[in-house]
Amino acid sequence: MSSPTQPQHTPKAVSAPGKVLLAGGYLVLDRAYSGLVFGLDARIHVAIEPIRTKSGVSLSEIIVRSPQFLDAIWEYGYRLTEGGGGIVVYGLRASHDSKQSKNPFIETALTYALTYISSLLPNTPIAPSSISILADESYYSNPGTPLSPTSPFKSYPLPLTSAHKTGLGSSAALVTSFTAALLSYYLPPSLFTLSSPESQRILHNLAQAAHCAAQGKVGSGFDIASAVYGSCLYRRFSPAILEHLPAPGAEGFAARLSDVVQGEWDVSVGKEVVRMPEGLRLVMCDVDCGSQTPGMVRKVLAWREGDRGEADRVWAGLQRANEGFAEELGRLAEGKGERGYERLSEVIGEVRALVREMGDKSGVPIEPPQQTKLLDACAEVKGVVGGVVPGAGGYDAVVLLLEDRDEVVADLKKVLDGWKGDDAGGEGVKIGKVGILGVRQDMVGVRSEDLTLYKGWVDL
Numbered sequence: 299m300s301s302p303t304q305p306q307h308t309p310k311a312v313s314a315p316g317k318v319l320l321a322g323g324y325l326v327l328d329r330a331y332s333g334l335v336f337g338l339d340a341r342i343h344v345a346i347e348p349i350r351t352k353s354g355v356s357l358s359e360i361i362v363r364s365p366q367f368l369d370a371i372w373e374y375g376y377r378l379t380e381g382g383g384g385i386v387v388y389g390l391r392a393s394h395d396s397k398q399s400k401n402p403f404i405e406t407a408l409t410y411a412l413t414y415i416s417s418l419l420p421n422t423p424i425a426p427s428s429i430s431i432l433a434d435e436s437y438y439s440n441p442g443t444p445l446s447p448t449s450p451f452k453s454y455p456l457p458l459t460s461a462h463k464t465g466l467g468s469s470a471a472l473v474t475s476f477t478a479a480l481l482s483y484y485l486p487p488s489l490f491t492l493s494s495p496e497s498q499r500i501l502h503n504l505a506q507a508a509h510c511a512a513q514g515k516v517g518s519g520f521d522i523a524s525a526v527y528g529s530c531l532y533r534r535f536s537p538a539i540l541e542h543l544p545a546p547g548a549e550g551f552a553a554r555l556s557d558v559v560q561g562e563w564d565v566s567v568g569k570e571v572v573r574m575p576e577g578l579r580l581v582m583c584d585v586d587c588g589s590q591t592p593g594m595v596r597k598v599l600a601w602r603e604g605d606r607g608e609a610d611r612v613w614a615g616l617q618r619a620n621e622g623f624a625e626e627l628g629r630l631a632e633g634k635g636e637r638g639y640e641r642l643s644e645v646i647g648e649v650r651a652l653v654r655e656m657g658d659k660s661g662v663p664i665e666p667p668q669q670t671k672l673l674d675a676c677a678e679v680k681g682v683v684g685g686v687v688p689g690a691g692g693y694d695a696v697v698l699l700l701e702d703r704d705e706v707v708a709d710l711k712k713v714l715d716g717w718k719g720d721d722a723g724g725e726g727v728k729i730g731k732v733g734i735l736g737v738r739q740d741m742v743g744v745r746s747e748d749l750t751l752y753k754g755w756v757d758l
């Protein structure tokens with residue numbers, strides 16, 4: 299039974315998409331340039347409901363579960379701090395002593411969202427709740443087992459820390475849907491309604507702040523923007539916006555967080571300029587590889603600082619080519635495809651040449667020779683328009699643009715099944731199996747979900 303001061307809350311569920319940065323890796327870190335990002339139909343779902351207790355037992359905690367994985371349960375106590383430090387959360391139970399079981403993305407998103415909620419509703423205590431996280435299967439390459447023939451979510455017989463990520467942006471989709479679920483659940487519709495543009499702006503700002511804090515760095519934020527808004531042309535916010543936030547619990551954290559979240563950000567999210575022509579689709583491929591170069595971003599940016607003139611030339615050329623890529627997709631989407639996909643292939647070729655130049659000059663394997671070989675072989679398949687290394691590049695993924703027909707995917711699969719990567723670059727990196735992930739682009743960002751989707755997973 300809830301106390302008279304605690305409002306009754308209705309269970310809510312929200313999902314947010316994963317991402318692929320098709321063009322604009324590295325450039326998008328600088329506000330002078332933009333990134334072309336597609337949201338994917340792989341989503342992370344978060345359901346929230348009142349906590350269930352045996353009669354007579356009252357629990358003052360928020361329990362978070364990832365029921366697809368072994369031992370993925372995090373139990374948090376929470377309290378309002380003195381000095382306007384906001385709400386701090388702390389792990390309960392012995393399992394929290396082990397570093398393994400900590401989940402900084404959940405802990406930080408919870409701290410930031412509860413602090414923001416309590417600043418808006420200062421006289422309302424936060425009621426206990428139970429939260430479940432469910433991820434679509436493409437986020438992990440481990441084989442999963444279905445719970446039932448109709449459930450879209452798979453069960454994995456391993457701890458989350460052993461899951462092999464496919465790089466679709468699980469933490470950004472999680473922080474976004476988790477934050478949105480908390481705001482939708484604890485705030486009345488007059489203060490937060492997921493479908494309203496103002497609520498989405500608040501969600502974007504809060505999720506960016508929490509994600510940066512959990513990552514311990516301020517990235518470009520394209521992944522959070524696409525989790526909130528879906529596919530878009532993204533120009534980042536000035537990093538200074540998030541630079542002087544006190545730590546949770548420190549004096550003034552709650553007021554500063556509220557100011558930052560409600561303030562005007564100089565971010566730009568262009569939705570209408572990003573289109574996928576009818577008859578085309580994206581295909582993501584996961585590449586099994588022996589090694590990855592750490593610190594790619596640091597190295598590319600260091601080269602840029604050291605050779606500004608040359609780097610500016612590459613950056614300007616790439617920005618032009620990336621814009622040309624987005625424009626050609628838009629032109630084709632408007633039905634102006636009389637010349638077929640020739641220009642699209644050509645502009646992808648221009649983007650790739652400049653990405654290779656960026657990689658060669660900075661000494662970073664952004665599109666290493668192994669990936670060049672793979673992308674070229676894929677582009678030979680009839681119906682494949684072209685492909686690139688997404689995001690920061692490297693050895694572990696490629697994204698292809700192709701005609702949306704089953705035969706094209708089947709032909710592509712034949713090439714990939716027989717793919718034997720060799721150490722083409724002489725760097726000792728041998729790429730292995732290349733798998734097609736069952737995902738495609740999706741234009742829609744965060745959205746409310748019907749709770750019946752989680753039947754069997756969540757005890758609603």
Ligand SMILES: Nc1ncnc2c1ncn2[C@@H]1O[C@H](COP(=O)(O)OP(=O)(O)O)[C@@H](O)[C@H]1O
Pocket residue numbers: 364401402403404431432433458463464465466467468469470472
């Ligand atoms: N299903 C899940 N349940 C709970 N936390 C998850 C889940 N999937 C991902 N995460 C969190 O996100 C982190 C992975 O984020 P990150 O390393 O940024 O990878 P990605 O490139 O997928 O975003 C995990 O360590 C975990 O904290």
Ligand SMILES: C[C@@](O)(CCOP(=O)(O)OP(=O)(O)O)CC(=O)O
Pocket residue numbers: 318319322323324325326327465466467517518519520595688689690691
């Ligand atoms: C280099 C970047 O511009 C793009 C990196 O894109 P990825 O998609 O490779 O990112 P992760 O999912 O975080 O690994 C850095 C940034 O924009 O923050």
